[in-house]
Amino acid sequence: MSGLDVLFCAVALVTAGSALLSVTSRQVLHAALWLVVTLGGLAGCYLVLGAELVALVQLLVYVGAVVVLVLFALMLTRSGGVPVVTTVPQRVAAGLVGAGTTVVLGGALLSAFGWRSVPVDGASNEQVAATIFGTDVWPFELLSVLLLIALVAAVAVARAPVGGQDDPSQRPDTPPEIEAVQGDAS
């Protein structure tokens, strides 16, 4: 094993371990914090495999923004410190889904590459850019449009009138009318 292999194994172990802790943690907020470690570890895996750009974007987007939003949402609700109670069927179902996904992904990788080892040659940042904005520019732009539509739709849903009726007083952006209180001056 080369030094890179050892490094990859270490990072992968950290990632897998924190992922396990994340799903078995009884407090949702601890689970979210373990998820931070998992996503950071995943970025480390990408880095060891030579995909510098992917690793840094993973860190910037997932750890820096997505998990922050998750933590923010957990802090807004009261669920952060409450222990999660799951039933046995739920756990079994979740385990089955996880195992199924692992088998499918592993099978796909094995059928694609077999057991032989593949040399690690991560594309340079210029190559990634050339692929995204050159060869694959149309799928990339389509995905951007999809994200844009989702964004606009989310805003539309958030601003929709309460109860489905367009009553001006029900719109969230109109301030509630404050009745003038007559002071008893005497």
Next chain:
Amino acid sequence: MLAELPWALEAGLKAACVLAAFLTLPLALGQLEHKLMGHMQGRLGPMEAGPHGLGQLVADGIKFAQKEDVTPAAADRPVFRLAPAVALVPYLVALSAIPVAATWVAVDVPASLLLVLAVTSVGVIGTLMAGWGSGNKYSLLGGLRAGAQLVSYELPLVLAAASVAMAAGTLSLTGIVQEWSWWWLVWQAPAAAVFLAASVAELQRTPFDAPVADSEIVFGPLTEYTGLRFAFFLLAEYAGMVLMALLFTVLFLGGWRGPWDDAGGGVVGVLWTLLKATAVAVGFLWLRVAWPRVREDQLQRFAWLVLLPLALVQLAITGAGVVVLG
């Protein structure tokens, strides 16, 4: 510069240099803040500890080290105790990728700009951990404010930095400074303004210090912290200021390059970088003295309705410029 040294020794020396800079520059900035705020407000600032009060922050450090390290009974212990480290370490990592002169950079990676932005975005997790882990309602409110603020301002910050990267055609900080020329001061001026405002907000400094607003929510996420852990949070704030001032210098002010067309390879380049970064940092301090705190909703409006469109317009201008000139 150090090519003849063995690899491990070179790495160790560089790490030691970065650590030394990480521990001394924030202290120097803190001292500057004490004195500058004092003189701006018609007073002297600290005068007793050492000549002209120079030892004030050392005395503060000794005081912090002597204080009892209290963990509240309601706190989530591991989260509460780990939070200062999570807030502090990202800035140390980011500082190692900042070039202070053409050859004076600890780690010169191809995408160093992205590295700095990605790593500093992790620091907010520490603030959120502090806010939640303290088991205190003011901490929780402060943590919520910090989370909302940092996510909102991250976007204009990254877009402004992306504009410079587009103009230079590289994600490497050393590459950006090599490509820089004086008229970028005009071309990239909106990006510079956006970056400056967004970095003040990322640092949670006045006027964007709603997360630690002392007159509203005690001290936000830091309310329950005492002793060294509190000092680590303070160090993280000032290290963040040093980092943002250096990053602003490198991105928008031409880094180590002086007004004369020199390569800036040696000590002169370092002096130019430090001079420019000090000017930017004085700007940060000045904002604190001069401006009141903005309200939470004003803060969000400013990010989404002013900074973000401005950053997008700048991206379009930069794109047009690159196409026309390139």
